[in-house]
Amino acid sequence: MRMTGLNEAAAGAMAVALGLATAACSTPAPGGAAAGGGSAAPAARLESLVALDRRVAAVGYRLTTANVDLCASRRDVAGWTLHAARQYSDALRPVAEARFGLDGDRPGVLAVADGSPAARAGLAAGDLLVRVNGQDLARGDGSGPPSHDGLAANVARLDQALAAGPVVLDVRRGDTTRTVTLQPTQACSSFFQVDPSGEYNARADGKGVFISSTMAAYAADDDDLAMILGHELAHNVLQHRPPPAPLGEPDPVPETALARGDHWTQERDADRVGLYLMARAGFDTARAPGFLRRFGADNWRVRYAQVGHASAEARARALEAAHAEIIARRAAGQPLRP
Structure with missing residues (x-):
């Protein structure tokens, strides 16, 4: 799968950006073709993987919120999938910046689950989160090799705020910045991640659920x-x-x-x-x-x-x-x- 999590569905495109793959219990896809594989043009590859991320995030949100009473480990979630420009490779970064209005390490909204707190707050794909509870989310320098560290630090701050919710967010959409209040909801703590791979594979490690892009596309x-x-x-x-x-x-x-x-x-x-x-x-x-x-x-x-x-x-x-x-x-x- 790929990362729809760090915060329930956070950091969705990290594995797309870094080209992560998994090696657990897998079966090669016919012809070795992977959904969103590297042979496609960057824009097409990005769109293919984003579509899978959004599907996995939406299904994962429904599963974790509907079954929270069965989970020993729970957390407060917003129902969004987040990503940032710096996590993308050199080939994909300019495409992602143009497509989603990303800026350095600041979290951008890749997807919003139907009926989620993020949806009720009016957030949508393409929004950029710039402040939480009045404090700036770090932009970083916006350059350098692909890295997830800056986004991870911002997501950790968002997670901390959600755990104490409700949270006040300053959100940039195009040339306009507005302030919204978001009331999180409880879900099982498992995150969902799509790993670009040519193998049919899905696994769990106690904290997350991982699915290959080929397996997600097959379903x-x-x-x-x-x-x-x-x-x-x-x-x-x-x-x-x-x-x-x-x-x-x-x-x-x-x-x-x-x-x-x-x-x-x-x-x-x-x-x-x-x-x-x-x-x-x-x-x-x-x-x-x-x-x-x-x-x-x-x-x-x-x-x-x-x-x-x-x-x-x-x-x-x-x-x-x-x-x-x-x-x-x-x-x-x-x-x-x-």
């Missing part, structure tokens, strides 16, 4: 994308441990609102809980089994059982059972709690 329907992100978010919600280390068990992790299960059932549990996370966020869970079957048909590593993972067909059948369970609970007026 052309938002319900399919929600299934992938919901599965990875479920790993974080369940505070899944890594496999036992050769020298002993890993360090303990905080208690979660749901039964965690053990290492050997983690993928199965993440499929089931992820489907519930989808349903609670208003996505169509009926599509999930079919998506897994299509994905298995296109990718042999998913088609057959692997260490820790059932085959695509076995997972699809388990998702069909979980979907039926969700439908039955809705019909009976029961809460959708996995």
Whole structure:
């Protein structure tokens, strides 16, 4: 995926800018082609990756706000995706500056989730955040090699302000600067990140959810994308441990609102809980089994059982059972709690 987070969806284009890739459990895309790959012209590459970032941010926002009661770790969020000029490569920086009105390290709004605090405050893509609670956000020198440090420092200040909210923002749009007040909302603390890559890959590390650009593009329907992100978010919600280390068990992790299960059932549990996370966020869970079957048909590593993972067909059948369970609970007026 790419970075739609630092602050819930903050720093969205950092991985686009720096060309980050991931190496976890992945399958090469046919022909090695990646969505937004480097062979495209800079403007086209930027637009392709921005479109993926916006989709992932929007789906991630719905998942994390609808399921906040299940998350042991929470934070106050605005529902925006932020980026800055200095995080972009030399090839992409002038394109991003012209396209989004970016200025050095100051956070620019890349996207705003529907119904979010940022949307209610009137923020929109192309806005530039220049002050928070009367204090200037640092511009930096606006030059030099690509760096995320300046944006990260500004986002940290915004996060601190959101945690104490509401916040007062001075926002530049074109030649006009206005002041708005934003009241944050609570969400699961996981951020979402799109990594430009030619591999089909998604993973979670306890703090974030990461998806490759190729995987995000493959999930052309938002319900399919929600299934992938919901599965990875479920790993974080369940505070899944890594496999036992050769020298002993890993360090303990905080208690979660749901039964965690053990290492050997983690993928199965993440499929089931992820489907519930989808349903609670208003996505169509009926599509999930079919998506897994299509994905298995296109990718042999998913088609057959692997260490820790059932085959695509076995997972699809388990998702069909979980979907039926969700439908039955809705019909009976029961809460959708996995």
